[in-house]
């Protein structure tokens with residue numbers, strides 16, 4: 001009786017082992033392919049609807065030029081991108097390098113602002129956490145300032161820093177800074193007590209505990225906060241460029257609006273879309289490399 | 303007479319949580335732990351067993367009395383008094399081998415040396431092929447063994463464990479008990495283990511310390527005079543079982559009565 005049961009189980013197990021014998025694409029690649037496929041399908045559908053609206057005559061090509069129109073005349077469009085980061089240099093026709101430089105300037109501002117906001121945010125958050133008097137003095141103000149839309153800081157940025165790169169970087173900085181400070185402070189409190197106990201038993205100093213236990217424990221959540229604020233950062237840098245810098249993608253959009261150049265508006269919008277997407281992807285990549293122990297798309301809480 | 307490794311004298315602990323009434327967790331507790339001894343703490347929930355381990359570890363201060371290790375008052379944590387929690391609490395951002403080497407690296411032991419020690423420790427707990435794995439990739443039992451290796455790498459004189467196997471399934475649990483007896487013999491450290499399982503207490507202990515309900519005190523200390531390994535078929539094993547069941551039932555009743563009075 002027992003014998004039969006055992007053989008029965010054995011057979012089932014063997015069949016189970018042999019089952020996935022058919023050759024197939026690795027699942028990881030298949031998932032990749034599927035997501036790219038759906039991405040193309042989604043954008044294709046969107047474009048098709050737009051093109052049809054144009055073909056039927058519902059979308060005015062002067063106001064809403066469909067993709068084939070605003071992507072068609074690229075050399076002329078590129079003429080609007082200046083190469084130098086100088087106020088007022090516009091329409092001098094530097095072509096592709098001009099476009100790349102414009103992208104580079106905007107990207108640099110975003111990266112600088114994000115980096116500064118992240119590093120200083122964590123630093124201030126740490127001080128607020130450790131030094132009681134700083135906490136009591138700073139936290140109420142931070143709580144008050146945090147919900148103010150970064151766009152509202154624009155006049156302040158221009159009053160204080162004038163016209164140029166600094167106000168744009170400052171706005172990006174402001175967008176992430178308060179969020180990172182608050183996130184750091186709250187994350188400090190949620191570091192598992194046992195991690196801290198282990199550090200103390202092992203004889204770690206305060207500094208060692210901070211750098212080697214607390215920081216890695218909170219970094220995944222901080223990174224998530226950074227990613228959540230990335231799109232806001234892109235938004236404010238464009239506004240700042242349109243108003244107070246005179247270069248970059250934001251300035252181009254603003255100039256295109258002023259000169260009623262719908263093709264240029266949509267071309268720039270397309271570029272901004274692609275850039276934002278690439279940024280998020282790059283941050284996710286950095287996250288998977290630097291925070292290798294966290295599963296992708298996981299907020300880092302455990 | 304041998305000097306105790308840990309001497310606990312008239313210790314009391316009162317927790318004063320903010321905005322809540324004070325809790326008298328332990329009162330007038332005295333206990334000696336001998337070098338190389340295996341002591342199990344058994345008692346109703348909330349009687350202060352964990353609190354006692356935290357105070358021996360130096361993570362919490364005493365409210366009254368003294369705790370000494372080798373004649374020196376315990377004032378702060380030390381790797382000589384290792385503590386293992388119910389959850390392994392390995393650092394998820396370090397590989398298993400780096401987790402085990404953490405204490406040594408904090409101490410400034412050079413990389414090659416500390417890695418060699420960590421690898422040896424992991425081999426001795428049967429995790430020789432898990433060196434570069436992430437903690438999440440290990441099973442609960444393996445994580446607990448890695449946590450043991452991390453504590454043992456510091457050559458502790460006393461190893462404390464707070465319900466280390468409570469989260470494991472029955473089979474893993476009995477394997478872990480065998481494993482624990484083996485590392486206890488190899489390391490020569492004293493072990494203080496907290497458990498809710500009477501069987502675990504009988505299987506492992508030289509002496510079982512039974513606590514009263516809160517405020518916790520030593521109710522009785524029962525030496526287990528059985529040669530190891532201790533098969534549960536043994537008649538004397540059953541006598542111990544009955545004894546502990548009875549001792550605990552009294553205290554659990556008292557603990558409940560107090561809860562209801564609140």
Ligand SMILES: Nc1ncnc2c1ncn2[C@@H]1O[C@H](COP(=O)(O)OP(=O)(O)OP(=O)(O)O)[C@@H](O)[C@H]1O
Nearest residue numbers: 317318319325327346347348349350351352353354
């Ligand atoms: N950090 C703390 N702050 C306030 N009260 C605490 C703290 N830690 C424990 N206590 C209280 O002290 C008492 C004893 O707790 P302790 O965790 O030591 O009990 P225990 O014997 O380990 O219980 P269990 O078997 O449930 O783990 C409990 O009433 C608990 O609520």
Ligand SMILES: [Mg+2]
Nearest residue numbers: 351352353464
């Ligand atoms: Mg406990």
